[in-house]
Amino acid sequence: MILRQVRQLLYCLIFLVFSGCAQKTTVVLLPDPAGQVGHITVANKAGSVDITHPAEATVVAGQDEPSAPEILTDDEIAAKFSKVLAALPAQPVHFILYFKTNSAELTEVSQKSLPLILQSIKDRKSENIGVIGHTDTVGDREYNLILSKNRALAVRNILVQEGVPAADIGATSHGKENPLVKTGDNVSEPRNRRVEVVIR
Amino acid sequence: MKIILGIFLSLVFFLAGSEHCLAQDDSFGIVKSVSGEVVIFNAQRSLSAVPNMKLNQGDSVKTGGAGSAGLIFSDDTVVALGPNSEMKIESFLFNPVDQELSFVARLFKGTFSFITGQIAKLAPKNVKFETPEATLGVRGTKLLVEID
Numbered sequence: 001m002i003l004r005q006v007r008q009l010l011y012c013l014i015f016l017v018f019s020g021c022a023q024k025t026t027v028v029l030l031p032d033p034a035g036q037v038g039h040i041t042v043a044n045k046a047g048s049v050d051i052t053h054p055a056e057a058t059v060v061a062g063q064d065e066p067s068a069p070e071i072l073t074d075d076e077i078a079a080k081f082s083k084v085l086a087a088l089p090a091q092p093v094h095f096i097l098y099f100k101t102n103s104a105e106l107t108e109v110s111q112k113s114l115p116l117i118l119q120s121i122k123d124r125k126s127e128n129i130g131v132i133g134h135t136d137t138v139g140d141r142e143y144n145l146i147l148s149k150n151r152a153l154a155v156r157n158i159l160v161q162e163g164v165p166a167a168d169i170g171a172t173s174h175g176k177e178n179p180l181v182k183t184g185d186n187v188s189e190p191r192n193r194r195v196e197v198v199i200r
Numbered sequence: 201m202k203i204i205l206g207i208f209l210s211l212v213f214f215l216a217g218s219e220h221c222l223a224q225d226d227s228f229g230i231v232k233s234v235s236g237e238v239v240i241f242n243a244q245r246s247l248s249a250v251p252n253m254k255l256n257q258g259d260s261v262k263t264g265g266a267g268s269a270g271l272i273f274s275d276d277t278v279v280a281l282g283p284n285s286e287m288k289i290e291s292f293l294f295n296p297v298d299q300e301l302s303f304v305a306r307l308f309k310g311t312f313s314f315i316t317g318q319i320a321k322l323a324p325k326n327v328k329f330e331t332p333e334a335t336l337g338v339r340g341t342k343l344l345v346e347i348d
Contacts, residue, residue, distance in 0.1 A: 025333040028344040032315055038341025044334045060333040081344045084282035084311040089232040089270035091278055091315060127252045128230045130274065177297040200230060200272045 024061040026080070028072060030054060033091065042066045093120050095197040096180070097155060098190060102138075104150040106158075118162055120199050128200040129164065131155045133173040136192035137185050141175055148173035155195045227254035228292040229273035236283075237264030260288040263310065276317030277303065285310020290330075294319055302326040312345040314338075 029051045031037045040051050042058050047065030049058045055077065059067045095117050097110040121129060133152030135144040152171040160166045179192040231240070231253040238249035239262045247253070249261070249269060263269055263285045271279040275294040281287060291304040301323035303316075307330065316338055320327045324339040331347050 023332060024348065025331040026344075026346040026348075027334075027336060030342040030344065032340075032342045036341060038316070038320075038343075039339040040341070040343055041337035041339075042334050043337070060331075062333065066334060077344070080346050081282070081311055081313065083268055084280050084285075084313045084344070087233065087235065087268040087270050087280035087282065088313045088315065089272050089278045089280070091317075092272060092276050094276075128272070174297050198276070200232065 024059055026057060026059050027051065028055065028057040028077060028081070030077075090124070092198050092200045093124065095120070095199075097195045097197065099151055099193045099195070101188065101190075101193065102147070104147070104154040106154070114158065114162070117159070117197055117199070118164070121159075121164060124199055126199045127165075127168045129159070129169045130196075130198040130200070131159075131169060131171045132196045132198070133171070134178055134180070134192060134194050134196070135176045136189040137176045137179065137183055137187050139176075139186075141177075145173060145175035148175050151193075151195050155197065227256050228289075228294060229255040229271055229277075231255065231261075231269060232272045232278075233270035234267075235269070236267030238262070238267045238269045238281075255289065257289065257292065260286065262286040273303075273317060275303070275319045277319070278315045278317075280313045282311035282313075285312060287312065296322065304328045304330070306330045307345055307347060308332065309347050311347075313342070314345075315342045316340050 027040060027042050029037065029040050031054050037054050042049050042051065042060060044060055044063065044066065046063060049066035049069060051058055051069045053071065055072050056069045057072045058069055095113060097113060098107045099105060100107055131152045133148035135148045152173050156169050156171045159169055179189070180194060181189055181191045183189050183192070231249045231251055234249050234251055240247050240249050240253060240255065241260050241262065242258050255271065261269055261271065261281055263281050263283055265283055267283055269281045273279070273292060286308040288306045290306055291302050293300040293302040301319045303319045303326065316327060320338055320340040327338045329336040329338065329345065331345065
């Protein structure tokens, strides 16, 4: 009886040791849709490897140090990753709408972008749209938080009037903290008076 | 002892979670696409994933043998899980106003593809993916991970 338990325990241990050793992590770097190639550092207690070129890969087996970088062929990548690459959603689409100074009223030019936004919502079958209000740096922080919020709500209202369900739209506001064009404080900058629309 | 520790940890998790809820809606992403069996779960609940389901701090995503899932996060990061895969979002903070930027995920098994978003651009040091064998520091791009 005890012998059998000991034997079972031994099998468990052997399984654990071998499955632990057999397991490995493979990391592959690819260019993003804009063609940019980033930089990944793969590290464990035994060492660290940087991969920096398109299709470059490193493998970490068990507790060994990461393997030297190696370029994989398209076929090697497809064999392991075709399913997970096919399941990757398209990146969200961004639009920027500009506003008149010190106001939650769209500029005439930006009013003309509204049909493009509505079309994109349809094309992506999006039920998750973010509107993020921003201001330029004229005025204090609190004032601009309110102004940026009013801009976001104005865009939300326009989309709702055009038939987008209100529940699909999340409105947030960043005040003057997240300018498109970096300026000093108290600088009037039309490109920063904006609402970003993110269609997910 | 283990049970007491478990209760304590769930309590800490619960309190931390509820405090965050007071601050704002803490969902940071959505399920964009689902194929086959996909489950979203955390300490409190487990749900079959459907498109547009929201993801929150501490949620895990798990796919079945024929499953796959596509996720979109609020900083434009897009993620896919292939069959038999599991990941947990340990921390996701995208709040440029207060300079709170962090993306930490634990990858347990399976295949993953990522295109990283604005957090990786604004605060690359705060993007970390942990696998059973290694830690990945990611400075902006598309990457693939397989754990087998």
